[in-house]
Amino acid sequence: PIGAQHFVPPRAHELDELKAAAAHCEGCELYQNATQTVFGRGDAHARVVFVGEQPGDVEDQKGLPFVGPAGRLLREAVDDAGIDPGHVYITNAVKHFRFELRGKRRIHQSPGPAHITACRPWLVAEFALLKPELLVVLGATAAKALLGPSFRVTRSRGQLMPWPASAQHPGDFPVAEIQALATIHPSAVLRADDRDAAYQSLVDDLKVAATALA
Ligand code: URA
Numbered sequence: 015p016i017g018a019q020h021f022v023p024p025r026a027h028e029l030d031e032l033k034a035a036a037a038h039c040e041g042c043e044l045y046q047n048a049t050q051t052v053f054g055r056g057d058a059h060a061r062v063v064f065v066g067e068q069p070g071d072v073e074d075q076k077g078l079p080f081v082g083p084a085g086r087l088l089r090e091a092v093d094d095a096g097i098d099p100g101h102v103y104i105t106n107a108v109k110h111f112r113f114e115l116r117g118k119r120r121i122h123q124s125p126g127p128a129h130i131t132a133c134r135p136w137l138v139a140e141f142a143l144l145k146p147e148l149l150v151v152l153g154a155t156a157a158k159a160l161l162g163p164s165f166r167v168t169r170s171r172g173q174l175m176p177w178p179a180s181a182q183h184p185g186d187f188p189v190a191e192i193q194a195l196a197t198i199h200p201s202a203v204l205r206a207d208d209r210d211a212a213y214q215s216l217v218d219d220l221k222v223a224a225t226a227l228a
C-alpha cells in the first residue's frame with residue numbers, strides 16, 4: 015500500500031479538514047469495498063482519546079465510529095469508570111471496514127499489519143491536533159498500531175505507561191510525551207463467556223485511566 019500520508023493535508027488546523035480529506039483516502043485497498051471512510055469523532059478538546067480497531071458493519075454504513083453494539087458498551091463502561099463520555103474523542107487504528115463476503119453477509123476481518131501501517135498517518139494527524147493527555151488503546155489491533163507488535167494486551171492491560179516511549183517506533187509519532195493505557199476491546203466483552211466479569215474488568219481498567227485525568 016502507498017499509505018495514507020499522501021492524503022493527509024500537511025497543515026490542517028481542524029479535525030474536520032482531516033475528516034474531509036480522509037473521505038478520499040486510497041492509502042490501502044480497503045477503501046475499494048467499504049462503504050465510506052469512518053473518521054474519529056468527539057470532543058476536539060478531549061483530554062483522552064480512545065483508539066479501537068476499525069469500523070464495524072454498522073459504523074461502515076453510518077459513517078461514524080463506535081455507533082453499534084460495541085460502541086454502546088464502551089460508552090457505558092466509560093461512564094461507569096467516572097469519565098464523562100461527552101468529553102472524549104473516539105477513533106480507530108484503521109478507518110475502513112475490512113470484511114469478507116459470505117453470501118450476502120459481510121464478515122468482519124481484522125486488518126493486517128500493512129493496513130495498520132498504511133492508516134497510521136491519520137492517527138498521527140488526529141493526535142497532533144487533539145494533543146490529548148492520555149490514549150486508551152482498545153484491543154490487539156490498536157495495540158499493534160500504537161504499542162508495537164510484541165505488546166500483549168492480556169499481560170499488560172490496565173497499566174499507565176509513557177507514550178510514545180512505549181511504542182515500537184516512537185519516532186513515528188511526532189507528538190509530546192503523554193500516557194497510554196491498554197485494555198480489552200469492547201467487542202471482546204460482548205463475546206466473553208462471562209460477560210459481567212469481562213465488563214467489570216474493562217471498567218476497572220478505565221478507572222485506572224480516570225486516575226490519569228483526575
Ligand atoms: N469496533 C471498533 O474497533 N471500532 C468501531 O468503530 C466499532 C467497532
Ligand code: SF4
Pocket residue numbers: 017018036039040041042043044045051108109110129132133136
Ligand atoms: Fe486510507 Fe486507512 Fe482507508 Fe486504507 S484503511 S484507504 S489507509 S483511510
